[in-house]
Amino acid sequence: VNFYFDGHRPFKPLPYGQAYAMLEWGMNWCIANHAHHFLILHSAVLEKNGKSVVLPAPQGSGKSTLCAALAGKGWRLLSDELALISLKTGELHPCTKPINLKNDSINIIKSFLPDSVNSNLFKDTHKGTVSLFKPNEHSSSRSWQACSPDFVIFPRYIKDSSIELKPMHQSEAFIQLIENSFNYDVLGSDGFEAMCAFTDKVDFYQFSYSSLDDAIAVFDNVINE
Amino acid sequence: MLLLTILKNPDEAKNLNELEWELLVRQARAANLLGRLGYLFELNNVSQFIDDIYLWHFTAARQLSEKLKTTALREVDELKSALNKIDVQPVFLKGAAYILADLPCHHGRLMSDIDLLVKKESLSKVQNHLLLFGWVSTPIEDYDRKYYKTWMHEIPPLQHASRKTTLDVHHNILPLTNKNTIDPNLLNVKSVYHSWCGNILTLDPLDAVIHSSVHLFTESEFHNALRDLSDLDMLLRHFKAQNNLFIYDLVDRANELKLGNYLALTLRYTSLVLSTPIDSDATAKLNKTNQSAVSTVFWDFCFMHIFTPIHPSTKTWKTVFASNILYWRGHMLRMPLKLLIPHLLMKSYMQIKDSFKKAPKDEKLP
Numbered sequence: 001v002n003f004y005f006d007g008h009r010p011f012k013p014l015p016y017g018q019a020y021a022m023l024e025w026g027m028n029w030c031i032a033n034h035a036h037h038f039l040i041l042h043s044a045v046l047e048k049n050g051k052s053v054v055l056p057a058p059q060g061s062g063k064s065t066l067c068a069a070l071a072g073k074g075w076r077l078l079s080d081e082l083a084l085i086s087l088k089t090g091e092l093h094p095c096t097k098p099i100n101l102k103n104d105s106i107n108i109i110k111s112f113l114p115d116s117v118n119s120n121l122f123k124d125t126h127k128g129t130v131s132l133f134k135p136n137e138h139s140s141s142r143s144w145q146a147c148s149p150d151f152v153i154f155p156r157y158i159k160d161s162s163i164e165l166k167p168m169h170q171s172e173a174f175i176q177l178i179e180n181s182f183n184y185d186v187l188g189s190d191g192f193e194a195m196c197a198f199t200d201k202v203d204f205y206q207f208s209y210s211s212l213d214d215a216i217a218v219f220d221n222v223i224n225e
Numbered sequence: 226m227l228l229l230t231i232l233k234n235p236d237e238a239k240n241l242n243e244l245e246w247e248l249l250v251r252q253a254r255a256a257n258l259l260g261r262l263g264y265l266f267e268l269n270n271v272s273q274f275i276d277d278i279y280l281w282h283f284t285a286a287r288q289l290s291e292k293l294k295t296t297a298l299r300e301v302d303e304l305k306s307a308l309n310k311i312d313v314q315p316v317f318l319k320g321a322a323y324i325l326a327d328l329p330c331h332h333g334r335l336m337s338d339i340d341l342l343v344k345k346e347s348l349s350k351v352q353n354h355l356l357l358f359g360w361v362s363t364p365i366e367d368y369d370r371k372y373y374k375t376w377m378h379e380i381p382p383l384q385h386a387s388r389k390t391t392l393d394v395h396h397n398i399l400p401l402t403n404k405n406t407i408d409p410n411l412l413n414v415k416s417v418y419h420s421w422c423g424n425i426l427t428l429d430p431l432d433a434v435i436h437s438s439v440h441l442f443t444e445s446e447f448h449n450a451l452r453d454l455s456d457l458d459m460l461l462r463h464f465k466a467q468n469n470l471f472i473y474d475l476v477d478r479a480n481e482l483k484l485g486n487y488l489a490l491t492l493r494y495t496s497l498v499l500s501t502p503i504d505s506d507a508t509a510k511l512n513k514t515n516q517s518a519v520s521t522v523f524w525d526f527c528f529m530h531i532f533t534p535i536h537p538s539t540k541t542w543k544t545v546f547a548s549n550i551l552y553w554r555g556h557m558l559r560m561p562l563k564l565l566i567p568h569l570l571m572k573s574y575m576q577i578k579d580s581f582k583k584a585p586k587d588e589k590l591p
Contacts, residue, residue: 006255007535029588036286190288
């Protein structure tokens with residue numbers, strides 16, 4: 001199966017069975033490579049009661065799993081991959097799409113959220129087995145609604161660890177966010193200014209967890225404080 | 226065609242409906258003109274009438290254009306100081322020159338590589354010296370290397386080892402095998418001041434327009450045909466606003482360099498496609514090969530079908546036919562048939578050989 005962007009074919013074809021996974025990756029590629037009116041971070045973004053949380057994390061940190069768990073327990077999903085920070089307003093813009101779950105996360109989320117709707121399994125992709133998780137109605141019906149940034153939480157799943165949430169210094173977070181950005185280098189001084197404005201507005205935390213229930217309790221606590 | 230309508234009259238963007246906007250964005254992207262339209266919207270005070278859901282495509286392209294320009298200026302600065310050490314004053318051409326001389330067509334333009342001109346005598350000195358600064362020759366077959374060296378007006382592209390920017394070093398503006406090739410010493414250079422790079426050499430306005438004309442109308446593959454024609458349109462309008470007799474001077478200059486045929490094509494198609502104001506009595510003085518009415522109709526057909534965005538919405542048998550004819554035209558201009566035929570046979574052989582070993586270049590999936 002092929003992915004076409006305005007007549008161009010940016011990727012090699014994949015087996016037919018991976019079509020939906022490819023569509024989701026292709027759409028992310030389109031946004032990350034073209035939407036330079038946003039400062040784009042590789043992060044999940046969720047919102048509850050008017051408070052937003054950005055979860056930047058490298059692959060393997062459990063970001064998507066945590067994101068799906070939150071989205072299944074009353075949080076609004078803005079994105080599982082791309083935090084879009086408007087250069088004009090500083091607000092976070094949604095790009096609500098199915099959450100891309102990989103390998104072990106698929107079964108973890110299935111048992112954590114028995115009512116969740118998943119796609120078929122796409123096996124042997126370049127990221128292993130992949131399944132797409134349907135966001136709740138609440139997220140998709142408000143996919144036009146931006147929100148102001150409040151918290152940035154760097155999550156890390158550590159097996160059998162106890163839960164830990166500790167504040168993080170702005171300057172350290174700033175560097176990590178730059179490394180995490182898709183287009184910071186494209187935006188030049190506009191990117192620097194947007195990043196400064198963003199880091200001034202939010203509180204930063206480092207967070208490690210092993211249980212999803214505990215993690216959600218901590219997140220609810222953070223936004224209610 | 227929608228893109229041409231809006232390029233000529235950005236004000237009409239105010240009246241577009243949703244489907245037309247979608248088409249405009251796609252055509253403009255295919256023609257590499259999103260950023261330029263963004264600039265024209267701003268210049269004509271149209272931006273504030275455009276809904277954000279359409280406008281962002283143009284704004285985002287301008288962001289990218291700014292980034293590429295900064296990258297280019299940095300390279301210009303590096304190249305200038307590197308070459309000054311061996312007493313070579315490079316003359317910057319095309320995109321880099323548009324930025325350095327602050328010509329309106331640099332706004333929103335997506336630069337790809339840097340073109341510079343040096344004296345042929347200093348070519349090997351320049352190439353060896355640039356190597357010290359990290360500019361290396363891109364991998365190239367021996368046959369191609371020889372082809373460049375013997376016949377072309379430039380050396381094979383150089384790439385910076387760490388910054389990955391591409392550089393085309395020219396010693397002339399036309400291939401040596403083109404029958405109109407000129408003595409590059411005849412070109413007039415002009416020093417311009419740029420706040421970052423200081424005093425820099427570019428071609429003077431007349432020769433810059435002539436070079437851009439020659440460059441466009443000797444192409445055989447027209448990837449950016451409409452963008453390049455729009456560059457020429459903006460250059461002509463800009464210089465004419467400064468000097469009302471500019472087109473007359475341009476005609477005199479093209480006659481002097483015996484490049485009237487190329488300028489004739491620029492003047493004809495900028496005015497036909499983009500309504501550039503061209504003084505007809507100036508055109509009448511241009512020395513060019515006389516064409517029969519039939520061949521004028523034929524070449525009009527080809528060029529009018531190449532100055533479109535290459536996009537599914539504009540692709541027909543006519544555009545395919547036109548690009549094939551112009552592909553051959555470009556090759557025939559580049560060299561006489563007795564050189565061209567063996568060259569193309571060699572290239573086909575190399576292509577077939579390569580198709581067995583080289584994989585196509587693809588983006589990595591995110």
